[in-house]
Amino acid sequence: MQPRRWIHRLVLAGTSLIFLVLLVLLGFNLQTLGMATRFFTLDGGIWNPTQLEREILRLRVIANEISMGTPNLGNEFVLRRNLVGSRINVLSDFYRVEHEDQRSMLERSSFEVIKREFFTLENQTRFNISDHSVQALIPVLVNMESNARVMVNERRQIVDRASQFQRQSLERLRVTLLFMLGGILIQVPIFFLLTRRRFDTTLQKAYSTLQERSTALEQSQRELASSHTHAQQQNEALQKTLADLEHSMAERSALQTTVQQMQFPIIPLRNRMAIMPVIGNLSAERIKIATDSAGHYVEAKRIKILLFDITGVSAIDQAAAASMQQLLQMLRLLGCEPVLVGVTPAVAEELVHTGLIQQNLQTYANLQQAIEVTAKTIE
Amino acid sequence: MGRSLHTGFRLLMVTMVVLGSLVACGETTIDPASTYKVITPASIKAGEAIPAPNSEVILSLSGLIGQTNNAQQLDFSMETLEQLDVVEYTLEDPFLGRTVTYQGVLISSIFEAAKVTEGAKTVKAVALNDYSVDIPIDELRTMPVILATRIDGERMAVADKGPLEIVFPYHAYKLEHEKYVGMWIWQLRSMEIK
Structure with missing residues (x-):
């Protein structure tokens, strides 16, 4: 040519x-x-x-x-x-x-x-x-x-x-x-x-340019699609992470509930009697947990006497004593008689000071005595 | 703003084109009287009798004329001829190649004096050497064509294309020389009106 x-x-x-x-x-x-x-x-x-x-x-x-x-x-x-x-x-x-x-x-x-x-x-x-x-x-x-x-x-x-x-x-x-x-x-x-010829050459150049631009456009579209897919994958991963997080949070919440419940375990005894051992310092918050746990248990098991073993409680402040009083009143309303076992002198002093003893609350020095006396009451 | 300016410009251009066309197409009207200078006013008015010449006859008119002084023709001597309007104009003589001033009598004045009839179409001009040419009478009536008797103030001898020469107003009208060269007749002796 x-x-x-x-x-x-x-x-x-x-x-x-x-x-x-x-x-x-x-x-x-x-x-x-x-x-x-x-x-x-x-x-x-x-x-x-x-x-x-x-x-x-x-x-x-x-x-x-x-x-x-x-x-x-x-x-x-x-x-x-x-x-x-x-x-x-x-x-x-x-x-x-x-x-x-x-x-x-x-x-x-x-x-x-x-x-x-x-x-x-x-x-x-x-x-x-x-x-x-x-x-x-x-x-x-x-x-x-x-x-x-x-x-x-x-x-x-x-x-x-x-x-x-x-x-x-x-x-x-x-x-x-x-x-x-x-x-x-x-x-x-x-x-x-x-x-x-010149026109054809110009046309060919224009066509080549057009093809190049078209290829570049297709490449851009592919990159965009890839980016979109990547974003979708990231989104899915994020959603999965979120779900995992929510699941973890739920598990954590359940675990927390279990842990809370485990703070105040209730052990069934005979003749609709049960015992709740309480260990450590008693605060108003802990007594509230104990109230929830005891309330649910008493209502479900139709417990008549619930023994609170506070042998492991070293001290109780005034706010906790007030909460304790509310716990005891709630149990009585549910038809259950609360009994305090293992009262130490410091705790006793605080209970007297708050007026808890004046409400005919049964107290015992040790767990064996409390079980024997209260069992007889029920029989 | 831009559109109205553009429209205004177009309108101006169209107007200029139209005006230019009108100017180009329109004929320039020339007043014949403005193309010559009257040297001697006529002492023989139009329609008056032309006396028979006492001296040499230099021009004879015949044919379709209403006035005669010699049988069927009207004779002029130089003296009687110059008793009609004598005018002059200056022009570039195409044969001499220089600017000259011709004095003479308007041929239209001669026609008026001779009472040339309205139906006349052509003038057969004949020279001393028997050269002759037919001239459309309208050419002689519409333009200030003169029958020259003097060149630069001097009488014209036969050797200098005299004593009479038809001169066309090249100075005032755009006339094609190729067309008028044959009509620019010198040593004129007679005119037959046909």
Whole structure:
């Protein structure tokens, strides 16, 4: 493909060069055609020399008649002589106005002879026009006439040459135009081919660019989809983590409940009796846990006597004592009799101080005694 | 704002084109009287009789004329001819190649004096050397064409294309020389109105 394109450009440049040369030739032909056309105008053709020859002939006719003795032709002679002079002046003006002497040397010399002879004739007939003087001028007139004929013939040949030149110019013009037309016929398809090639190349480039952009777009879409999938996976992982966390929290809550329940275990004894060993310092919060645990258990198992073994309690503050009092009242409302076992002196002092003892609360020093006494009560 | 400016510009351009076309298409009317200068007013008014010449006859009119002084034709000597309006104008003579001032009589004045009939179409102008040319009479009536009797103030001899020469007002009208070159007749001797 590349060599053909190179050849096309070479042909285009070559034909353009030829086209330029043809244009120059065309201009040259048009110019020469214009120059030749000047010889076909009224004054540029054979008109003026012919008129001059005609006037000289007329003057010679009058001169002949005068020389043969015909009377009263003086004025006519003067008129005809002046007309010859006028035609000479017209020709002189024409050659001067044209600014370029289109005459041949022969025509030019003939015209100079005519002017010189006319000057002689005019001088010799200025004051005296007789048959003798006019007869003496007949050779002058004959010479003028022959020179005028030379002028006419010469001018005719010039015009003929101009005509031939015009025909040749027209022929050259025709050939030039034909070559130009041929050049156009060659150039247009090549130009079309080159333009189409250039257009195709541009189109291909545009298509390639479009494909690249399309590929990049697809890549971006794929990356976006991948990112989306990754985000979804992260989201799922996050949700799973959250679920695990919630599950852990639930387990932790259950464990906490179990742990809380384990703080205050209730051990069933015989005949709907149970015992709750209490260990460590008693606070209001712990007593509240104990209240919940004991309440649920008493209601579920329909316990009649619940022994609180506080042997492991070292101390109880005032707030805890108040909570303890509430616990005991709740149990009685549920139909269960609370019994305190293993009261230490410090705890006893605090219980007395809070007024707990005044509510007919049964207390025992140790667990064995408490079980034996309360068992008998139930039996 | 931009749209109205654009519309205004288009309107201006259209107006200019229309005005330009009107100016280009319109014919420039030239007042013939403004193209020449009157040197001697007419002493023979239009319609008055033209006396037969006592001196040399330099111009004879014949054909479709309403006034004669010599059988069927109207003869003028230089004196009687110059008793009509004598005017002058200056122009570039295409044959002499220089600027000259021609003095002479308006051919339209000669026609009025000769009472050329309305139906006349052509003037056959004949020169001393028997050259002749037909000139449309409208060309001679609508333009201030003169029958020159003087060039640069001097009489014209036969050798200088005299004594009479038809001169067209090249200075005031755009006239194609190729068309008028044959009508620019010198050494005029007679005119036949047809």
